[in-house]
Amino acid sequence: MRIAVFPGSFDPITLGHEDIVRRAAPLFDQIIVAVGVNSTKKSGFSNEERVAMLEAVFADLPSVKVQSFSGLTADFCKEVEAGWLLRGIRNSSDFEYECTIAQMTKKLSPNLETTVLFTKEEYSSISSTVVREIIANGGDVSAFVPPAALEFIQ
Ligand code: ADP
Numbered sequence: 434m435r436i437a438v439f440p441g442s443f444d445p446i447t448l449g450h451e452d453i454v455r456r457a458a459p460l461f462d463q464i465i466v467a468v469g470v471n472s473t474k475k476s477g478f479s480n481e482e483r484v485a486m487l488e489a490v491f492a493d494l495p496s497v498k499v500q501s502f503s504g505l506t507a508d509f510c511k512e513v514e515a516g517w518l519l520r521g522i523r524n525s526s527d528f529e530y531e532c533t534i535a536q537m538t539k540k541l542s543p544n545l546e547t548t549v550l551f552t553k554e555e556y557s558s559i560s561s562t563v564v565r566e567i568i569a570n571g572g573d574v575s576a577f578v579p580p581a582a583l584e585f586i587q
Pocket of ligand 1: 440441442443444449450453519520521522523527551553556557558559560561
């Protein structure tokens with residue numbers, strides 16, 4: 434089985450995240466969207482809310498599972514027997530970051546392969562951080578968030 438883990442905060446899921454998963458779906462037998470408990474980022478939505486939003490967005494894709502996890506991503510991958518990590522890249526700063534993480538992951542887990550997909554141009558400026566800011570200030574995020582997730586926000 435080709436199992437990939439797509440780890441992230443997904444706080445909340447955006448059209449950019451959704452697009453990465455949908456484009457990667459044909460490449461793997463199963464994709465586990467893994468909601469990490471991130472201690473450094475200021476969280477907007479609870480773990481349960483983030484999982485519920487993701488499950489609603491990917492309800493039509495039987496090969497996509499949603500799980501939350503804490504601890505090292507590499508350890509979680511071992512636990513679920515994933516051979517691939519999936520990440521999305523928007524720009525050169527994402528590239529720098531993903532490159533560093535991928536190289537360190539390779540040292541920790543030589544059998545785990547990081548795969549990256551580049552974002553579509555129209556999603557390259559979408560970030561969860563900015564979406565949270567807009568929500569906090571009562572703005573409309575329907576251009577940035579999948580419709581199924583929007584229902585949880587409104
Ligand atoms: P993290 O806290 O690990 O950065 P995120 O939830 O912000 O988690 O993102 C998860 C993954 O999705 C990362 O690889 C990130 O680069 C990617 N990503 C975030 N926003 C977009 C977007 N608009 N288009 C494509 N990929 C994205």
